[in-house]
Amino acid sequence: MDGRFIPDIVVGRLPVYLRALQHMQHEGRQVTSSQELGERLGISAAQIRKDLSQFGEFGKQGTGYQIEYLVNQIREILRVNQVWEIAVVGAGDIGSAVARYGGFANRGFAVRMIFDINPEVIGKQIGSFTVQDSAKMVEAIRLAGIQIAMITTPANQAQEVANKLVEAGIKAILNYAPITLNVPPEVHVQYIDPVIHLQRMTYYLE
């Protein structure tokens, strides 16, 4: 884009729009509207139009959006019109599930390597991957030029792993360990902790 600052909250909604548009594409659809998209997503049509308008002109008043065009544009904006390789650290249940997950294909990502610290797990086969020794992690990630990692270790190992990942040149971390990480400001971190989501809902339950 033209270097304008766009709030992260807006950036964060684009992947949700993209996912819905790709579902529509999968259904064989060619055109949609902000109204329809809004109904699917529980977001107002005005919000969707406003968000998209921050990145360019993607539809005409009254004729809606060409789905394929909009999908391609959003993929370009989010830089997922390419495949990003991922290093997974922690080969337990969650790490194994993530390494075998079929949902990354066509959405811009591919797991490339998986590491663990446990000698009994190193060398084990998970899907098409052989679990590597995390002692060799920094070198392997650097050599492969990988920029994205997922941490799927227990909480008490996660910060140390994060430090090594930063050393290895990782620029984005998806952290499944239930702990907040301290990393340099140029490294992006997102969190997946099911309990955080659950507790946000129990507040409203009786």
Next chain:
Amino acid sequence: MDGRFIPDIVVGRLPVYLRALQHMQHEGRQVTSSQELGERLGISAAQIRKDLSQFGEFGKQGTGYQIEYLVNQIREILRVNQVWEIAVVGAGDIGSAVARYGGFANRGFAVRMIFDINPEVIGKQIGSFTVQDSAKMVEAIRLAGIQIAMITTPANQAQEVANKLVEAGIKAILNYAPITLNVPPEVHVQYIDPVIHLQRMTYYLE
């Protein structure tokens, strides 16, 4: 509380505060401050004080917060000073990982049952659970009075599962399937889709 409306974004930060406070507790700590908590979480001290003040008076200027007291208060606010039982639907890799996940204990949740539609999976043992036939899901959930479910099916089954869960009386859904669900307004939904988080970060990468 006194029934005042508190924005969901504020409610959503409480579990993150709680998690950090419980880590401190685990470290044997007894007192903390909004400054220290803010540094751990990358949130300003002022934001933390403002958020907490919406729920009551938990600390005194200059003396900080008593960690144990604040933990207990937040647990009560989030209603996780009890154990909520969870039904998991979908016994694939993610569902199995979630059913075996050790991180729910002491945070207010316990998986109680797991269902699948696949005859080859029904009856299988996952940790301490026997996978049940999802045809019997509505009855089993109703009978147990369970209010929270996790959907860990493929995307194309998730909406149908959600409909059944609503029928069964479920009030909160944590959805791992990469699709937005349509449910009645009184049913809460939270989403976990690693690709959404990853795409939010690649926007910023080079």
